[in-house]
Amino acid sequence: MCGVVGVVSKSEVSPMIYDALTVLQHRGQDAAGIATCDKDKFNIRKQLGLVRDVFRDTHMIQLRGSMGIGHLRYPTSGSQDRELAQPMYVNSPYGISISHNGNLTNKEEISQILTDQNLRFLSTDSDSEVLLNVFAHELQKQGTSTLSEKEIFQAVRATHKRVRGAYSVIFMINGVGVVGFRDPFGIRPLIFGSRENDLLGPDYMLASESTVLDTLGFNVLGDVSPGEAVFINEEGGMFREACIENPIHTPCIFEYVYLARPDAVIDNISVHKSRMRMGVTLAKKIVNLKPNHDIDVVIPIPESSTTSALKLANTLGIKYTEGFVKNRYIGRTFIMPFQEKREKSVRQKLNPIDFEFKDKVVLLVDDSIVRGTTSRQIIEMARSAGANKVYFASAAPPIRHQNVYGIDMAATTELIAHNRTENEISEHIGADWLIYQDLEDLIESARKGNPSIQQFECSIFDGNYITADIDSTYLQKLEKTRSDEKKSRKLN
Numbered sequence: 003m004c005g006v007v008g009v010v011s012k013s014e015v016s017p018m019i020y021d022a023l024t025v026l027q028h029r030g031q032d033a034a035g036i037a038t039c040d041k042d043k044f045n046i047r048k049q050l051g052l053v054r055d056v057f058r059d060t061h062m063i064q065l066r067g068s069m070g071i072g073h074l075r076y077p078t079s080g081s082q083d084r085e086l087a088q089p090m091y092v093n094s095p096y097g098i099s100i101s102h103n104g105n106l107t108n109k110e111e112i113s114q115i116l117t118d119q120n121l122r123f124l125s126t127d128s129d130s131e132v133l134l135n136v137f138a139h140e141l142q143k144q145g146t147s148t149l150s151e152k153e154i155f156q157a158v159r160a161t162h163k164r165v166r167g168a169y170s171v172i173f174m175i176n177g178v179g180v181v182g183f184r185d186p187f188g189i190r191p192l193i194f195g196s197r198e199n200d201l202l203g204p205d206y207m208l209a210s211e212s213t214v215l216d217t218l219g220f221n222v223l224g225d226v227s228p229g230e231a232v233f234i235n236e237e238g239g240m241f242r243e244a245c246i247e248n249p250i251h252t253p254c255i256f257e258y259v260y261l262a263r264p265d266a267v268i269d270n271i272s273v274h275k276s277r278m279r280m281g282v283t284l285a286k287k288i289v290n291l292k293p294n295h296d297i298d299v300v301i302p303i304p305e306s307s308t309t310s311a312l313k314l315a316n317t318l319g320i321k322y323t324e325g326f327v328k329n330r331y332i333g334r335t336f337i338m339p340f341q342e343k344r345e346k347s348v349r350q351k352l353n354p355i356d357f358e359f360k361d362k363v364v365l366l367v368d369d370s371i372v373r374g375t376t377s378r379q380i381i382e383m384a385r386s387a388g389a390n391k392v393y394f395a396s397a398a399p400p401i402r403h404q405n406v407y408g409i410d411m412a413a414t415t416e417l418i419a420h421n422r423t424e425n426e427i428s429e430h431i432g433a434d435w436l437i438y439q440d441l442e443d444l445i446e447s448a449r450k451g452n453p454s455i456q457q458f459e460c461s462i463f464d465g466n467y468i469t470a471d472i473d474s475t476y477l478q479k480l481e482k483t484r485s486d487e488k489k490s491r492k493l494n
Contacts, residue, residue: 003261003409004088005029005074006101006192007209008172008180010234012202016065019072022207022214023053028263029103029210030074033087037099038067039236042177044097048073048087069236071174073101076410086128089174092135095142096149097176102130103210104168104190104408107471112136112165129167137161137173149178151233151241158183158231158245166469168254168407168459170226172208179235182208183245187252187468188228189407189459191268195220196240206234211266225269227251252468255458256409258448259398260306260369271451274309279447280397281313284367284439288318288395291437296363297393301325303368303380304352310397311367325358325387326380348379360388370398371427372411374418378431385432394433399441400424403465404480406472411462413484414477 005026009015019036034056035048045065049056053074073088089099106112106129113132116122122135140157141149158181168189172182184192195215196204207220215222226232229246253269254261258276266273288295299321302311305328315322329351364384371377377394384392400419405411414420418427428436441463449455461467 003029003076004101004103005210006072006103006170006172006182007207007214008069008071008101008174008182009205009207010069010180010236010238011205012068012199012238013205014066015068015070016062018205018207018218019070020053020057020062021218022209023072023074025214025217026074026210027053029261030076033075033084034073035075035087035089035101036065036070036072037089037091037174038065038070039097039174039176040067042097043067044091044099044176046089046091046099048084048089050084050087069174069180069234071099071101071172071180085126088130090128090131090134092138095138096178098134098138098141099174100130100134100137101172102133103170103192104185105129105406106132106165106169107167107406107469107476108165109167115164133161133165133169133171134173136164140164141175149175151235151243154178154181154233155231155241155243155245158243162186162229162246166471170210177236179233180206180208181231181233182226183231184226184228186229186246186249187459188225188249188269189252189254189468191253191257191262192226193222193268194224194226194232195222197221203238204240206238206240208232211262211268213263213266216265222267250457250468251455252457252459253455254407254409255444255448255460256370256398256405256462259444261409264306264309269452269455271448271455276448276451277306277309277397278313279450280439280444281310281315281367282317283443283447284310284395284397284437285314285317287440287443288314288365288437292435296391297365298362299323299325299358300365300367301358301384303366303376304328306369307367307397310369314365314367314395323358325355325364325384326352327355328352348376352380352383354383354387356387358387359384362389363391363393364389365393365395367395367397369396370401371396371418371431372401373416374427374431377418377433381432391434392432393435393437394428394431395437397439398444399438399463400427401462403462404477404484405462406467406476406480407459407461407469409462410484413481415481416484 228249300315
């Protein structure tokens with residue numbers, strides 16, 4: 003889960019990209035970067051930290067140019083390393099930079115080919131650098147000094163044939179333009195739009211979420227379709243082309259559960275409305291399981307669960323209140339690299355309002371349960387605040403499997419639902435009753451917003467990896483890179 007943005011304009015783009023990255027900050031708090039092209043001159047600034055900390059006035063002045071790309075990175079198995087911050091850049095051919103959201107599943111295979119056959123040097127173990135060099139090599143094969151949309155789309159087609167996995171990617175080609183495309187399944191989101199720039203002509207933007215376009219006054223032109231490429235040249239001409247045959251649209255279901263902002267619309271599905279529907283189906287499940295439940299009040303775990311919790315309470319006809327005050331200056335806990343840091347952050351992030359809990363049967367609602375760290379501590383807070391009973395509802399089903407498509411949640415053995423029954427999970431987090439969303443209800447909650455989408459990427463719940471290239475060997479190797487122990491060794 004990263005945030006990407008690309009802009010082509012007749013005026014300076016760095017302020018627009020900066021504003022866009024602040025809107026997308028929830029998609030990555032590890033590192034931020036902006037690259038721009040001023041005629042043939044390439045400019046870049048990237049560093050560890052939040053957008054507001056990475057860019058100062060002096061940096062923005064240096065980021066001149068009428069086209070550029072930006073990136074937000076969240077902590078992954080690669081740990082905190084400035085070399086892994088994006089955009090990444092390669093000189094040959096033309097000068098190309100990349101902002102990538104996702105994960106390649108055949109990285110090692112392609113890396114070997116790039117080194118041995120394509121004679122390209124890789125300086126990191128990043129799959130984004132691999133994708134950058136694949137695209138650069140395919141552009142070089144076009145054998146022309148001037149690139150048109152024809153050569154660019156041909157390079158995209160060739161790239162699709164070589165790489166597998168999830169990728170929403172934006173490339174900037176110096177002196178040529180910006181091109182964005184999604185993998186053949188459309189796992190990770192990418193949307194584009196335009197706005198009029200006085201008398202200068204339209205500005206164009208590609209971004210991870212529609213909210214960016216809305217905030218900056220762009221009109222949404224559509225989602226980039228699976229396998230499709232959108233190219234905007236330096237003069238402001240916009241071209242679209244399907245670069246694969248028979249794509250199977252399979253967006254990531256977790257975007258609707260947690261990753262995206264609630265005001266985003268992804269693949270024509272309102273995230274807010276999908277979360278409302280999750281609340282309704284959860285309420286129906288509660289009634290089916292315990293028609294005579296004794297719940298006094300519904301309290302959300304802020305903020306991604308708020309919509310579901312409110313709708314759940316309304317459906318049940320019981321009181322809804324916000325019982326926790328959130329410190330918004332603490333990052334997302336499930337992506338923090340170490341257990342001690344996650345536990346400390348939970349206490350720093352949330353504080354209960356005691357009287358909302360005292361002497362009540364409380365139903366806490368969260369978007370999902372990953373390691374159980376947050377859930378266990380929140381339940382302890384509720385009991386300390388005086389709750390008689392603490393029930394816990396998850397808007398998502400149990401997370402039992404690793405994600406290989408760009409969400410580095412945890413090693414499988416660190417997932418609380420791994421090899422545990424729901425009763426065992428409930429006991430582990432200290433809940434008096436635990437209710438999980440059913441997968442069928444979760445899928446329907448999203449699909450109702452766009453019935454044309456027949457399937458979603460749900461591997462963290464069902465273990466079904468749609469790229470059909472994930473075996474036990476791959477997962478075992480991934481397991482070793484994602485454990486807290488492994489990450490700790492990298493930093494020591």
